[in-house]
Amino acid sequence: MDFGLVLQTDPPASRVIDLMKRAEANGFTYGWTFDSAVLWQEPFVIYSQILANTERLTVGPMVTNPGTRTWEVTASTFATLNDMYGNRTVCGIGRGDSAMRVAGRKPNTLARISGAMKVIRALGRGEEADLGGTVVKFPWVRPGAELPVWMAAYGPKALKMTGEEADGFILQLADLYLTEYMVKAVKTAAAEAGRDPSEVTICVAAPAYVTEDDSPEAIAHAREQCRWFGGMVGNHVADLVSKYGEHSAAVPEELTDYIKAREGYDYSHHGRSGNPDTTFVPDEIVDRFCLIGTAEQHVEKLNALRELGVDQFALYDMHDAQEATIDAYGSKVIPAVNDR
Secondary structure, three states: OEEEEEEOOOOOHHHHHHHHHHHHHOOOOEEEEOOOOOOOOOHHHHHHHHHHOOOOOEEEEOOEOOOOOOHHHHHHHHHHHHHHHOOOEOEEEOOOHHHHHHOOOOOOOHHHHHHHHHHHHHHHOOOOEEOOOOEEOOOOOOOOOOOOEEEEOOOHHHHHHHHHHOOEEEEOOOOHHHHHHHHHHHHHHHHHOOOOHHHOEEEEEEEEEEOOOOOHHHHHHHHHHHOHHHHHHHHHHHHHHHHHOOOEOOEOHHHHHHHHHOOOOOHHHOOOOOOHHHOOOOHHHHHHHOEEEOHHHHHHHHHHHHHOOOOEEEEEOOOOOHHHHHHHHHHHHHHHHHOO
């Protein structure tokens, strides 16, 4: 199993770079960041420095969207990084929850994501792409260039499109039941589209907090540090409920039940521990969606995720133990999972 580190690009950028260097030294192979131009610093500028200061780390956004930048600009940025540092980027893409809403726009449609994925992937490989009547090609992309595009999804239509079109699937929660349900939906869609389902990389992304023991006090603190995640996922779930209804066979009730007490969301606290808009998230959801507890408990859940077809676990490291979590994964968790 691959392991990725996910950060927000809060200033100073030097700290983001240092944490990514620490992650690589601890056995992580991917470095991800949020991509929301108003809330945080521009990630692609920082990717250049992460790549320059690491040797093997693959970097990318979790996730970009097809509305913030034009598609050829996004593709050119990735292709330039790959030309400078080798094929060490991946394009994670989705609807653009915070990036679009904070700027006063609606998240992108699936049709727009589909078009963007095709254009970005083709241009990143040095192939031609149609920008709506104008066919373009980057003349400077060298042979052998690659740019995988992974799609973030929750709803049935998005899961189907991921299986049909994307190189990878990003699932932003680590609940075993929902992971099994959604991975199956993606792989079934891939097979029905004539693709080899094993060629769709499966990436589960969620907060992880390693405790010294499993005492009630330690677990309670870890939960509070990760409760924000249930609120972030709740934004996407609320969109699904709005589209499909509160009780729909299209969306598992295990995903929709917990947002009934949700009252609103302030993006100024987005993705941060102590978010006051996430008090509605119950302990059960924190435990199911995240990885909390001793290193041994992390290993147990990661092995279960791998059995469900997960190829990478991307660790959201937004809490009060960033370095300690990276080090615990490097010394205890990653070796135990990958030496099994």
